[in-house]
Amino acid sequence: MKTVAISILGTTKDRRGKSDKRWNKWRPNISMCQHDDLLIDRLELLFDNHSKNLADQVTEDIARISPETNVVHHRVNFNDPWDFESVYSNLLDFARDYAFKPDQEQYLVHITTGTHVAQICLYLLTEAGYFPGRLLQTSPAQKNSNLPGQYQIIDLDLSKYDQIASRFQREHQEGTTYLKGGIETNNQAFNQMIEQLEQVSIRSDAPILITGPTGAGKSQLAQRVYELRKQRGKLEGGLVAVNCATLRGENAMSALFGHRKGAFTGATTHRPGLLMEADKGLLFLDEIGELGLDEQAMLLRAIEHKRFMPFGSDKEVSSHFQLIAGTNRDLIQLSREGKFRADLLARIDLWTYRLPSLRERIEDLEPNIDFELEAFSTKSGHLVSFNKAARERYLNFGRSGEASWSANFRDLNASILRMGTLADGGRITTQVVEEEIHRLQIKWQSPQIKSSLPFARIETLLGRDRIEQMDYYEQIKLAGLIQVCEESNSMAAAGRKLFQVSRTAKKSNNDSHRIRQLLDKYGLKFDQLNKT
Incomplete structure (x- = not known):
């Protein structure tokens, strides 16, 4: 496989005059071709119209010390070599036009020459994969050394570096634990889902759809995704959360997209709306299936174009937000019935995660009991715990077929709250547990009890x-x-x-x-x- 180097001509470092004394001075593009253990088969040399003579001289000198290296000239004119946007655009155009053959050639992107702006741009384009290769950094030899200089090849595939890979794995584990609220869950499918969600939360700002029954923890998970992204510097703004089931008619349009003064009766002041409040932050729309079709259409435009029209306004406004949508309804079925826009569903259905019910992950009951006990203890200011027999009785009941956990973790939270409140001296006894089990049995058997009422x-x-x-x-x-x-x-x-x-x-x-x-x-x- 041939080795191809891509390098910018160093108008200062490569220019050492025309006398033989130039061979006593370090020149980056020359020394790159002088290493016995680094054979450059082809050098793609980039320079502007003003540096043709220097490029010819460098090419001739390379031919003297490394005749096997073919130097190919490329004219790349930077209008302002210190303007980041201009330099990046020119180098990107070069990368897109170049016929890379990664199955036949390996590429080294030389980042020693050119302005600092150009070096940064080469680094970014290599990291992004536009230059499918590794970085090459050269430097002068140490004092009193006869060597042509030093070089280092840097592979931007960070997973190949053990220490960095280990740190990435540690951060991934920390993020996953954070999304689970610090609870050591045992359900394998749930754990795998959260592990992927951690990666998506850090790497993508595309919409996320969280489905699952009421009380499964959709709101809490959205809150943790926001906090994780905030910690990692992916968001600047705040979290704006709203339950779409509370939005109806004009109120829905106004609440989401804002309104102008006088837009309707009672609109006495300007209202920015929730989408504007979520600018540079995260918008969590719980129960998105409850939105009307008009609101769905405007939301789709806001997601795709980051622009929307406030109610009663003739001018669009912009808001750059990330969307997390939550629902306990079957949006596909709603779409078939014409109650949910298919194009909006397609847009928010990129990353979809279904939170299982508590019954579906009953092996996580015990760690969640401990979590709720700790939360109650923190809030109440004193330690609350089960005695051994009471804990065993509550766990056996909670795992049995009698326990439907119809409201999922809301049922569990309320149950621990009641028992913690009734626990004398901070100890939940068997008597307290039996009373609580009786309450839950009545609650979960309610269809039979309620049969006489509509x-x-x-x-x-x-x-x-x-x-x-x-x-x-x-x-x-x-x-x-x-x-x-x-x-x-x-x-x-x-x-x-x-x-x-x-x-x-x-x-x-x-x-x-x-x-x-x-x-x-x-x-x-x-x-x-x-x-x-």
Whole structure:
């Protein structure tokens, strides 16, 4: 395999006059061809129009000391050799036009000559792979030495250097541990997913899609990705997080993209919007499947072009943000139904990671219990732990078929919070555990307990994920409210049934207003409930 060197002519270091005294002085491009253990078969010599005579002299001198080296001239004119953009562009054009043959030749990029700007550009282009080779650094020989100089070949494949590779591996492990919240998880599939996500978080700023059931930890993972990227200097801005399920109608457009004063009734001031707040930072859109089609279209443009139009404005604004989207819904199915744009899905589906439920990684129950206990202890200011029998009882129940962990890690967090609060002297006893198991059994057996009430109806109206975030008591109240509204022909009639006692204590009875307020809390309208 032939060795080809690519080098810029040194207009100062290679210029040593025309007398024989020039042979007593170190000249980078000449000495590069004088080493017995480094045979240069071809030298691609780059110079501008003003250095033709010097290039000819260097070529003749190389022919004298290394006749086997073929010197090929290339005219590369730098308008300003100290202008980074100009120099980089010229060298990039040279690299793209050059017919590299890496299967037949090995390339050495000489970074000793040229301005410091040119040397930096050669380094960057080699690191990026535009010059498919290694770096060659030459230097004068030590004093009183008859050698032609010294050289060092630098391979930018850092994985070949044991110490650097070891450090990369250590940083990768630290990043992976950080994304897992410091929890030593045991589920192999989950660990492999997090290991890849760590690499993607550091190396890519493309959108990331995190799927999985409610309570699986999507928000926490997005927060850690942001903090990891911030630590590694990949982001300057902040983290902006929003649950798209809370955005409806004009409020969604305004919240995401901002609005101008007077854009609609009530728009009394300018609002920058969440995308603008996320400039140079990270935008986490949880439950992205809840966005309307209009918002989806604008979001797609903002992702692809980093530009969008605030509501009510006639001028575009720009924001450079990274997007992490979260969802517990099947976006592919929504796309088939026309409820989610296929082009937006294709854009955010580059890196997709599904977080498994707690049941799917039940082997990680114990380390997550320890994590929640430590978090509770830190927050409460005193150490809380299980006694041996209580821990064993709780673990056995948590791993059994009785434990559905329907809200996943939210269930676990709430469970540890309750037991920690009831732990006298910081010790969770078997009695505390038995009481907690009873609470969880009631919660998870709720479909049978609730069979007499229209719980299926409220799940249809609000969605299962939102229902699971409500207390059982609140679910009962809402189910009763809906049932009465569906049986009544007006809000006033429903109010008379529901407030038959409290309304008598009021001077003015506006039963319709009270019903409307209750329904508004859940985003419901009487017309969609009334059956008559």
